[in-house]
Amino acid sequence: QQQQQQQHWIVGSxxxxxxxxxxxxxxxxxxxxxxxxxxxxxKTDTWEFxxxxxxxxxxxxxxxxxxxxxxxxxxFNTAGSLWPNLGALCRLTNAAFGLPxxxxxxxxxxxxxxxxxxxxDRQDVLVFQTQGAKRWRVYAxxxxxxxxxxxxxxxxxxxxxxxxxxxxxxxxxxxxEGDVLYVxxxxxxxxxxxxxxxxxxxxx
Numbered sequence: 001q002q003q004q005q006q007q008h009w010i011v012g013s014x015x016x017x018x019x020x021x022x023x024x025x026x027x028x029x030x031x032x033x034x035x036x037x038x039x040x041x042x043k044t045d046t047w048e049f050x051x052x053x054x055x056x057x058x059x060x061x062x063x064x065x066x067x068x069x070x071x072x073x074x075x076f077n078t079a080g081s082l083w084p085n086l087g088a089l090c091r092l093t094n095a096a097f098g099l100p101x102x103x104x105x106x107x108x109x110x111x112x113x114x115x116x117x118x119x120x121d122r123q124d125v126l127v128f129q130t131q132g133a134k135r136w137r138v139y140a141x142x143x144x145x146x147x148x149x150x151x152x153x154x155x156x157x158x159x160x161x162x163x164x165x166x167x168x169x170x171x172x173x174x175x176x177e178g179d180v181l182y183v184x185x186x187x188x189x190x191x192x193x194x195x196x197x198x199x200x201x202x203x204x
Contacts, residue, residue, distance in 0.1 A: 011178045014130045016107060019083055025062040029082055034072040034116070044114050045162075047155040049075070073108040073115045093126075108134060108193050115191040118162055119154030125189075127181040135195050136181055137169040139188040151186050160188055 012018070023029070035048035052068045053060055068074050076082065080090035080103040093101040102123075108115040115134065120141070127136065142165040144150050154160035166188055174195065175181055183189050 008178070010128050010130055010180065012130060013085060013089075013128070014083065014105065016131065019085070020065070020105075020107070021062055023083070024060055024065055026059050028056075029060055029076065030056050031060075031065065031068070031074050031076045033068040033074045038114060038117065039072040041113070045117050045154075045159045046157070047117055047119050069107065069109050071109070072112065073106055075104055075106045077102075077104050079103045079105040089128075106191075108191070110193050112193045115193060117154055118160045118166060118188050118190040120151055120160070120186050120188050121183075122151040122185065124185050125181075125183040127175065127179075127183065129175040129177055129179045129181075131177060133174055133176050133193070135174045135192050136171065136183075137190050138171040138181075138183055139166040139169050141186050142166060142188065153188060162190075 014020075031052045032049040033052050035050050037043045037046065038048060052074060053064055065074065080087040080101075086103045086105070090101050090103055093099075106115070110132075118139070141150060142153065142160065148158060152158070160166070170187075173181070
């Protein structure tokens with residue numbers, strides 16, 4: 001019962017329909033979308049994102065956000081400063097761990113073969129699956145290579161090869177609504193929605 005109560009507050013705590021769509025139209029919230037080379041499968045090993053809108057000083061429209069969601073991932077950094085409910089989550093996390101925290105929102109449509117390519121992060125990651133489902137694969141840190149930052153692999157032009165550097169994942173799991181996942185600093189991970197089961201909530 002306690003676990004169900006813990007999951008309950010996560011489910012729907014941020015959704016496309018309730019939180020994103022009503023607030024984004026006419027706002028100045030600037031998000032990012034995966035580059036075309038990731039969306040069309042030209043390359044699947046490079047972290048590349050582009051702005052959703054063509055000029056940061058122009059108001060954002062829901063139409064362009066919705067179009068950006070067709071066929072690829074969109075994300076919003078520092079989302080705790082943009083949505084009050086996510087700001088409250090930051091404050092709770094700060095109090096719980098005694099460390100500064102930040103919230104990023106990633107949204108991926110169903111049947112997307114690659115949400116983000118394999119990469120590492122400079123910070124510990126707590127994943128809260130608030131809507132839909134998403135597959136996560138987490139790998140052991142690869143062997144360190146000269147002139148490559150182990151906490152920034154798969155980014156800034158660096159390629160982190162699934163075949164030659166990572167091998168089999170330590171964890172291969174589909175997060176459902178209410179699930180939480182912890183990914184330690186420096187552990188490579190990649191996501192997709194290709195193998196997820198459809199439900200009433202289309203975005204993940």
